[in-house]
Amino acid sequence: xxxxxxxxxxxxxxxxxxxxxxxxxxxxxxxxxxxxxxxxxxxxxxxxxxxxxxxxxxxxxxxxxxxxxxxxxxxxxxxxxxxxxxxxxxxxxxxxxxxxxxxxxxxxxxxxxxxxxxxxxxxxxxxxxxxxxxxxxxxxxxxxxxxxxxxxxxxxxxxxxxxxxxxxxxxxxxxxxxxxxxxxxxxxxxxxxxxxxxxxxxxxxxxxxxxxxxxxxxxxxxxxxxxxxxxxxxxxxxxxxxxxxxxxxxxxxxxxxxxxxxxxxxxxxxxxxxxxxxxxxxxxxxxxxxxxxxxxxxxxxxxxxxxxxxxxxxxxxxxxxxxxxxxxxxxxxxxxxxxxxxxxxxxxxxxxxxxxxxxxxxxxxxxxxxx
Numbered sequence: 001x002x003x004x005x006x007x008x009x010x011x012x013x014x015x016x017x018x019x020x021x022x023x024x025x026x027x028x029x030x031x032x033x034x035x036x037x038x039x040x041x042x043x044x045x046x047x048x049x050x051x052x053x054x055x056x057x058x059x060x061x062x063x064x065x066x067x068x069x070x071x072x073x074x075x076x077x078x079x080x081x082x083x084x085x086x087x088x089x090x091x092x093x094x095x096x097x098x099x100x101x102x103x104x105x106x107x108x109x110x111x112x113x114x115x116x117x118x119x120x121x122x123x124x125x126x127x128x129x130x131x132x133x134x135x136x137x138x139x140x141x142x143x144x145x146x147x148x149x150x151x152x153x154x155x156x157x158x159x160x161x162x163x164x165x166x167x168x169x170x171x172x173x174x175x176x177x178x179x180x181x182x183x184x185x186x187x188x189x190x191x192x193x194x195x196x197x198x199x200x201x202x203x204x205x206x207x208x209x210x211x212x213x214x215x216x217x218x219x220x221x222x223x224x225x226x227x228x229x230x231x232x233x234x235x236x237x238x239x240x241x242x243x244x245x246x247x248x249x250x251x252x253x254x255x256x257x258x259x260x261x262x263x264x265x266x267x268x269x270x271x272x273x274x275x276x277x278x279x280x281x282x283x284x285x286x287x288x289x290x291x292x293x294x295x296x297x298x299x300x301x302x303x304x305x306x307x308x309x310x311x312x313x314x315x316x317x318x319x320x321x322x323x324x325x326x327x328x329x330x331x332x333x334x335x336x337x338x339x340x341x342x343x344x345x346x347x348x349x350x351x352x353x354x355x356x357x358x359x360x361x362x363x364x365x366x367x368x369x370x371x
Contacts, residue, residue, distance in 0.1 A: 002248040008219030009241045015234030022239040023047035029101035030058045035196040037347045038092030046094040063103045065181040079172030091346040093172035095122025116184045127193040134209040141169035188247040198238030202229040218242035298357040301348045307335045330361040
């Protein structure tokens with residue numbers, strides 16, 4: 001049986017973030033989502049590096065899970081080295097979930113048995129919809145996943161937990177990293193979903209499953225899922241790749257999408273009409289919206305870049321002429337934190353209220369005391 005692969009991919013900055021630190025690759029037999037983390041634009045650099053090196057490795061062929069594992073470990077070394085050579089990128093890292101149709105070597109026979117290999121580091125995810133059954137293939141490397149595995153909290157509670165964004169494993173944070181892989185049969189009718197945590201933090205698994213079942217077109221499905229995340233808050237970047245495994249009766253494969261971040265297209269004449277109406281209103285509401293946005297939310301960060309820097313709770317955003325203001329001093333010192341917590345604070349975790357921010361700081365304090 002001749003198998004065809006059709007896919008759709010979409011990524012968006014979200015409602016609250018100012019830049020997209022996600023990167024993605026959707027090409028032939030390789031699909032990757034990487035969610036960067038780190039201060040300034042370092043997260044974007046880390047995720048882009050992961051995509052670049054994996055994409056290059058694909059051209060030499062990826063035979064199996066073992067080879068994919070080795071390639072990802074090499075990528076980890078490159079990101080770790082780059083982070084240590086550039087002070088402004090220190091502490092950068094990225095999650096990664098990848099799906100490869102193996103073997104990818106084009107010299108192989110068309111009739112040779114192929115498989116799906118999934119690899120994962122961090123809390124980006126790969127799901128599978130097979131014969132009406134929807135399940136998560138990858139397993140998160142995160143603080144809340146450990147709590148779920150121990151039976152302390154449920155999966156639904158994990159979605160709203162104060163420390164849901166803490167990853168326990170990522171590319172580039174340590175000189176070596178463990179890579180989880182799974183090998184599955186390549187079966188016509190299967191639909192895979194790769195996504196960053198921006199989707200699963202905003203949209204429940206039940207709603208994701210429903211969307212995957214209702215839409216036959218993978219590109220429309222990817223766009224709809226991102227739109228759902230933004231509608232539910234859009235607090236983070238969201239990246240989605242939908243991969244369909246089809247038989248010979250299915251038409252041509254979708255066009256390749258590399259790490260370009262897709263944006264929705266609008267009809268030109270309609271856009272001109274909208275612009276003509278909106279321009280008159282924008283000048284009136286801009287100052288109000290800007291002020292409200294700049295003062296919204298809270299985040300936790302270091303007061304400076306020195307080892308003796310205190311961990312502070314800030315209100316607002318550093319946006320245009322606005323500066324964030326200190327809400328509270330945690331009394332925690334950077335030198336007391338381990339590498340994972342240090343990277344977490346560098347990423348400036350966001351919260352909707354000072355109470356949530358304080359709870360987060362208290363949890364960090366408990367970890368420090370335990371060490």
